[in-house]
Amino acid sequence: MSQYKTKRGALNKPKLIQLIHIGKSKLCLDDDTYRSLLVAMTGKDSTKAMNIYELNKVLTRLKQLGFVVTHKKKDPKPIDDKASLDIEQQIKLIRHLWLDLHALGAVRNESEQALATYIKNQTQTAIDDLSGEQASNVIERLKNWRKRV
Structure with missing residues (x-):
């Protein structure tokens, strides 16, 4: 089995081919080489034309030549886009939402008094x-209320 793993286990053939092609580019290898x-x-x-074992062998060689596999860093998404608003915007x-x-x-x-009481x-x-968290909770409650209307 492959020593290169994904979340679900061994890398599949298309992923290995993709990594090899990235390695080719990063190492600036011309087509003949x-x-x-x-x-x-x-x-x-x-x-x-290669099987998984052969693809892993090629990837290992590219790594020996200096190719470094890096993982794309995903930007963490806020749990709720309203939570990232500053308190005045919230x-x-x-x-x-109250007026809606x-x-x-x-x-x-x-x-305003009725809203303050609510x-x-x-x-x-x-x-x-x-606080920002309390405001986010109020926003979510008002949005859910609006959905029910």
Whole structure:
């Protein structure tokens, strides 16, 4: 089996071929040099004709020549894009959602006082003292309420 693993086990053939081609590019191998390397390692001049064992053998040789396999770093996505907003933007969004709910008939009183009372009941915190996490929770509750209307 391959010594190069993915989350689900051994690398599959297309992934190995992809890594070999990346290695060829990173090592700046011209086509003739690349093909002679393949033939020297496996007796075949194309990666498509190779089996997994032969592909691993070629990849190991490319690593010996200086190719380093790097993993693409994925940017972590925020759990909720609203959580990344600063608190002022979150409060602005809360007010907007509150007015939307009023327009839909779900909220009888659109006043700032009614909103402040709602937030106080939900978080035990005044609107001006909300943390980012509390504001995110209020936003999610209002959005869910809007979905139900």
